[in-house]
Amino acid sequence: MNREPNPDCAAAAEDLAELRLLHLADSALPIGALAHSFGLETLVAGELLTVRDLPEFLAGYLQEAGALEAVACREAYRVADPNQRGMLAERWLDLNDALSALKPARESRDASASLGRNFLQAAITLGDFPVLREAREASVTSKSLIHHAAAFGLVSAVLGFDVNRAVLAYLHQMIASLVSACQRLLPIGQNEATSILWNLKPAVIEASAFSASRTLDTVTCFMPLLDWGAMEHPALRTRLFIS
Numbered sequence: 001m002n003r004e005p006n007p008d009c010a011a012a013a014e015d016l017a018e019l020r021l022l023h024l025a026d027s028a029l030p031i032g033a034l035a036h037s038f039g040l041e042t043l044v045a046g047e048l049l050t051v052r053d054l055p056e057f058l059a060g061y062l063q064e065a066g067a068l069e070a071v072a073c074r075e076a077y078r079v080a081d082p083n084q085r086g087m088l089a090e091r092w093l094d095l096n097d098a099l100s101a102l103k104p105a106r107e108s109r110d111a112s113a114s115l116g117r118n119f120l121q122a123a124i125t126l127g128d129f130p131v132l133r134e135a136r137e138a139s140v141t142s143k144s145l146i147h148h149a150a151a152f153g154l155v156s157a158v159l160g161f162d163v164n165r166a167v168l169a170y171l172h173q174m175i176a177s178l179v180s181a182c183q184r185l186l187p188i189g190q191n192e193a194t195s196i197l198w199n200l201k202p203a204v205i206e207a208s209a210f211s212a213s214r215t216l217d218t219v220t221c222f223m224p225l226l227d228w229g230a231m232e233h234p235a236l237r238t239r240l241f242i243s
Contacts, residue, residue, distance in 0.1 A: 021161050024123070024152070025169035027176040031118035036111040037181040037241040039229030044185040045236055048225065051186050055196050058175060061223070062203040068221040069149040069174060070167050070211030072099050076153030077163045080131055088131065089138035092154070096139065098216045099147045105230035111243035113145035120151040123158075131158050167208045175200055184240055 027033060043049035049057060072095065079091045096116075103109040117139075124132050135154055139146045149170060156166035179197050182188055188196075211219070233243060 017159070017161055018165075020159060021156070021165060021169050024119075024155065025173045027173045027180060029119070029122070029173075031115050031122060033115055033173075033177045034180065035241060036115070036177075036243045037185065037233075038108050038111060038178070038243055039105065039226045039231075039233060040178065040181055041185055041239060041241050042229035042232045042236060043225065044182075046229075048229075049186075051188055051192075054182060054186070054188075055199060058178060058196070058200055059203045061178070061226070062171065062175060062200065062207045064221045064223050065226075066171050066174065066204070066207035067210050067214070068099075068102060068216075068219050070171055070208050071214050071216055071219045072147065072149040073153035073156075073167050073170050074163060074211055075216060076150040077157040077166065079135075080154055080157035088134060092135045092150075093138055093142055093144050095216070096144050096147055096150050099150060100145050102216065102221060105227045107230040107233050107243040108227070109145070112147045112149070114242075115148035116146040116151040119148055120146055120155065123151070123155040129158050164208065164212075167211060168204060171204045171207055172201075175204065181241065 023029070040049065075095055076092075079088060079095060099112075100109055103112065120132060120136055123129070124136065132155065136146070138144070152170045153163075153166065156163065156170075161169075176197055179193050183190075183193050230243060233239070233241075
């Protein structure tokens with residue numbers, strides 16, 4: 001006998017997926033995000049970034065770096081496609097290697113890899129996920145980096161999250177982490193930080209929508225000042241952040 005699908009069960013499954021996505025996209029997830037400024041600390045130390053500049057700067061960050069990360073997240077989501085299961089390791093490694101090549105600053109590249117490695121490991125501990133274990137093992141064996149955006153996309157696919165919602169969630173936690181870093185670097189109160197993040201939401205949506213029609217071969221990211229800031233970061237006399 002065929003049974004009609006239970007709408008309550010379907011709704012509960014969607015609610016559970018939404019809660020899990022919110023959990024993994026929380027900028028306070030203990031993967032080390034609070035330790036990184038991705039070059040912002042250098043810009044603040046050099047008085048190249050002020051409170052007044054911050055909203056416009058972060059909107060530009062989403063337009064450039066955000067678009068790149070969103071594309072990587074989407075491509076990693078497709079890596080988990082069960083119809084191409086036999087090529088998973090190869091496609092996973094190629095994606096992360098390509099993303100490494102698009103990050104010219106070693107400090108930002110290493111920061112992304114640290115977060116990605118920690119995020120993937122945290123997700124693996126939450127259940128039995130052979131795809132995630134295979135991806136991690138391939139990266140360890142080849143000594144390839146695991147970038148945060150790639151790890152988030154792959155995990156989102158394995159857990160059955162909607163790809164568009166996953167990309168939005170990833171971008172939102174990324175920019176929330178930067179706003180949090182700026183609170184420790186600049187004289188920004190809680191209310192102003194909340195307002196900045198609130199007003200950046202349309203830019204998050206725009207970056208996500210833009211990424212839907214791009215690949216890593218066609219997306220560009222031009223932020224030379226921030227790349228310089230990341231490269232110069234180890235030379236700062238005093239530092240709050242790793243990157």
